[in-house]
Amino acid sequence: MWSRSVSTAYLAQAAELAGNPGQLAAYNSQGHCVVLAGPGSGKTKTLVLKLARILAEDVQAPRGAACITYSHECARELNRRLEVLGLRETPNLFIGTVHGFCLRHLLMPYGRLADLPIQFPLSVASQRVRNRLIRQSGDRLFGPNHPYKEIDLGRHRRSVLNRNSVDWRSEEELAAWAEAYEAALRQEGLIDYDDMVIFGHRLIAEHDWVLPLVQAKFPVLAIDEYQDLGVALHCIVKRLVFEGGVRLFAVGDADQSIYGFTGADGSLLMELAAREDIEPVRLQMNYRSCAGIVSASEMALGEIRGYRANDPTRQATIEFVPRPGGLSDQAAHAVAQIIPAALASKPGRTLGDIAILYKDYRAGDVMTEAVAAGGFDYIRVDNSAPYRKVALTSWVEDCASWCAGGWRIGRPQLRGLIDRYLAFYRANLDDAQARREGQELTALLWRLRNDQQPARDFVASLRDGIVDRLLAAELVLADQKEQLDRMTEALAEGGVLAKLDITSLGGRDGSPDHLNLLTLHSAKGCEYDVVIMVGLDLGNLPWLNESPEKLRESRRLFYVGLTRARDEVHMLYSGYVEGRYGPMYRGRSPFLNELEQRMRAAGF
Numbered sequence: 001m002w003s004r005s006v007s008t009a010y011l012a013q014a015a016e017l018a019g020n021p022g023q024l025a026a027y028n029s030q031g032h033c034v035v036l037a038g039p040g041s042g043k044t045k046t047l048v049l050k051l052a053r054i055l056a057e058d059v060q061a062p063r064g065a066a067c068i069t070y071s072h073e074c075a076r077e078l079n080r081r082l083e084v085l086g087l088r089e090t091p092n093l094f095i096g097t098v099h100g101f102c103l104r105h106l107l108m109p110y111g112r113l114a115d116l117p118i119q120f121p122l123s124v125a126s127q128r129v130r131n132r133l134i135r136q137s138g139d140r141l142f143g144p145n146h147p148y149k150e151i152d153l154g155r156h157r158r159s160v161l162n163r164n165s166v167d168w169r170s171e172e173e174l175a176a177w178a179e180a181y182e183a184a185l186r187q188e189g190l191i192d193y194d195d196m197v198i199f200g201h202r203l204i205a206e207h208d209w210v211l212p213l214v215q216a217k218f219p220v221l222a223i224d225e226y227q228d229l230g231v232a233l234h235c236i237v238k239r240l241v242f243e244g245g246v247r248l249f250a251v252g253d254a255d256q257s258i259y260g261f262t263g264a265d266g267s268l269l270m271e272l273a274a275r276e277d278i279e280p281v282r283l284q285m286n287y288r289s290c291a292g293i294v295s296a297s298e299m300a301l302g303e304i305r306g307y308r309a310n311d312p313t314r315q316a317t318i319e320f321v322p323r324p325g326g327l328s329d330q331a332a333h334a335v336a337q338i339i340p341a342a343l344a345s346k347p348g349r350t351l352g353d354i355a356i357l358y359k360d361y362r363a364g365d366v367m368t369e370a371v372a373a374g375g376f377d378y379i380r381v382d383n384s385a386p387y388r389k390v391a392l393t394s395w396v397e398d399c400a401s402w403c404a405g406g407w408r409i410g411r412p413q414l415r416g417l418i419d420r421y422l423a424f425y426r427a428n429l430d431d432a433q434a435r436r437e438g439q440e441l442t443a444l445l446w447r448l449r450n451d452q453q454p455a456r457d458f459v460a461s462l463r464d465g466i467v468d469r470l471l472a473a474e475l476v477l478a479d480q481k482e483q484l485d486r487m488t489e490a491l492a493e494g495g496v497l498a499k500l501d502i503t504s505l506g507g508r509d510g511s512p513d514h515l516n517l518l519t520l521h522s523a524k525g526c527e528y529d530v531v532i533m534v535g536l537d538l539g540n541l542p543w544l545n546e547s548p549e550k551l552r553e554s555r556r557l558f559y560v561g562l563t564r565a566r567d568e569v570h571m572l573y574s575g576y577v578e579g580r581y582g583p584m585y586r587g588r589s590p591f592l593n594e595l596e597q598r599m600r601a602a603g604f
C-alpha cells in the first residue's frame with residue numbers, strides 16, 4: 001500500500017507544512033484530531049499527508065486505514081492526491097465514499113452473520129429500478145400527482161435512524177412511503193444506496209462483536225468533508241472511535257455544509273471537535289485565493305472568520321455583471337467576453353482553469369448550448385450529463401487517459417488502474433486469480449494504446465475484453481453498469497458524445513483542454529483560476545421565500561462557489577428568472593446586494 005519509491009513527493013509536500021503551525025500540529029497529532037478550517041486552507045492536503053505518515057509509522061500491514069468522504073467527486077480527488085504520495089486503494093486501504101465503506105467493509109463481510117433483514121449476496125438497485133419503485137409506492141399510497149417529494153423521503157430515511165422513535169412517525173406520510181418503498185425493494189431482493197448506510201449503522205450500533213473486527217482491519221479512520229456526512233456516519237464514527245478504539249483524523253468546514261436537504265448537518269462536526277478526547281486544530285491561511293477573494297467570501301458569508309491569503313500581493317478580479325437578457329444572455333457573455341479575456345490575461349492559462357458554476361441542470365443546458373456553439377470543448381457535471389460519474393465510469397475514463405498517452409508519463413499509474421479494477425470484485429479473489437485478472441487487464445490496455453481512436457471503439461474493446469465479464473459476475477454493480485451503459489449509448493453513432501475521441505474521454509475528469517461546467521454542489525472541493533457564477537437572481541439563488549434555515553444553506557452554497565476561485569470571480573445576473581408563466585422580475589440575488597454593499601463599505 002505504501003510505496004517507498006515515490007516518497008520524495010511525500011517529503012516535498014510534508015516540508016511545505018513547516019511554515020504553517022496549524023497544519024504542523026495536525027500532522028504531528030498523536031491521538032484523535034479534528035481539523036476545522038475554511039476553504040483552500042489545505043485540509044485535504046493535511047489529511048492525505050497525515051494518513052501517509054500514520055501508515056508509514058504507526059500501522060503495520062496487513063492492518064490499514066479507511067479514508068472516507070461524501071461524494072464520488074471528492075473520493076476521486078482523494079484517490080488522486082494519495083496516488084501522488086504512493087498510496088493506492090488495496091484490501092487494507094479503503095479510499096472512497098461512505099456508501100462504499102458501508103457496503104464493502106461492513107455489510108458484505110458481516111451483514112449475513114448479523115442476520116440483517118436483507119438478501120445475500122447483496123444486489124444493489126439501479127437508478128432506473130429505484131426511481132420506478134419510489135414512484136409506484138408513492139402513487140399507490142397517495143395517488144398520482146401527490147405532493148410528497150422524493151428528496152424528503154431520502155432525508156427522512158437518512159436522518160431518523162430509530163424507526164421506533166416518535167421522530168420517525170412525526171412525518172407520517174414520509175414514514176409510510178419509506179416503509180412501502182423499502183418493502184418493494186426487498187421483494188425484488190435489492191438494497192439501495194441509503195440502505196447501505198442505514199444497515200451499516202445498524203450493524204455497528206447493535207452488534208458489539210463487529211467493532212474489534214473493524215478495528216483490527218482499519219485501526220485508523222480518516223474523514224474528509226465531515227460536515228456533509230450526516231447523522232448515520234456520525235454515529236458509526238463515534239461508536240468505532242470512542243467504543244471500538246479506532247483512531248480518528250477528520251477534517252471539515254461547517255460553513256461549507258450544503259447538503260442539508262440530504263440530512264447532513266454541519267453541527268455534528270462542531271460537536272465532535274468540542275469533545276475533550278479530541279485535539280481540535282484550526283487553520284487560518286488560505287493558499288488558494290487572492291486576498292480580495294478571501295475578504296469578499298467572508299463578507300458573502302456574513303461572518304468574520306479571520307482567514308488570510310497566503311500571498312497578499314496577488315491581485316483579484318471580482319466583477320458583478322448585469323446581463324438583461326436572462327440566462328442565455330449570461331451564457332453568451334461568458335463565452336464571447338469573459339472566457340477569451342481570461343485566457344488572454346495569463347500566459348499558460350487554459351480552458352481547464354476556468355469553470356462556469358450554476359444552480360441546476362436546466363441552467364447547465366443553457367450553458368452547454370452556448371459553450372458548444374462557441375466551439376469550446378467542455379466537461380459537464382450535473383444531472384443532465386450523459387452519464388453519472390460513478391467509480392466504474394471514472395475508472396474507464398482513467399483507462400482512456402492512460403491509453404491516450406498517459407502511459408508515457410505514468411499518469412494515471414497502471415498499478416493504480418489495476419488495483420481499482422480488482423477492487424470492483426466484491427467476491428474475494430485469491431492471489432492467483434487477482435494476478436491473472438491484473439495480467440489480462442495490463443495486456444488489454446497495452447493493446448489499446450492509441451490516441452487516435454474514437455472513444456466508442458475504446459470503450460467497446462474494454463467492455464468486450466474484460467469489463468462485461470466483471471459486470472456479469474457482480475450484481476452488486478448494477479447501478480454502475482447502468483451508468484456504463486449510458487456512457488456507451490452516448491458514445492454510439494447518433495449519441496450526444498458520438499464525436500468524442502479517446503483523448504477527450506480521458507480528459508472528462510479534468511483536463512487542460514476542457515472548460516468545466518458544473519453545479520455549485522459538484523464544485524465542492526475543486527479549485528479554478530477563474531470562476532463564472534451564473535443565475536445569481538432572486539428566485540434561483542436563493543429561491544423565493546426560503547425558510548431561514550434554507551436561506552443559510554443557499555448562502556453557504558454561494559460561499560462555496562466564490563471560494564473555488566484562485567484569481568477571478570465573475571457574478572452574472574439578469575434581475576429576473578424564468579417562471580412557469582413567464583419572467584418574474586424580483587431583482588438580482590440579495591447575496592449580491594449585500595456583498596457589493598459590504599465591499600464598498602470596506603473600500604474595495
Ligand SMILES: Nc1ncnc2c1ncn2[C@@H]1O[C@H](COP(=O)(O)OP(=O)(O)OP(=O)(O)O)[C@@H](O)[C@H]1O
Nearest residue numbers: 016017020038039040041042043044045287288525
Ligand atoms: N502548506 C501549504 N503550502 C503550500 N500550498 C498549500 C499548503 N497547504 C495547502 N496548499 C495548497 O492550497 C490549495 C488548497 O488546498 P486543499 O485543497 O487541501 O484545501 P481544502 O482546505 O481542502 O479546501 P476546500 O475546503 O476549499 O476544498 C491546494 O492547491 C494545496 O496544494
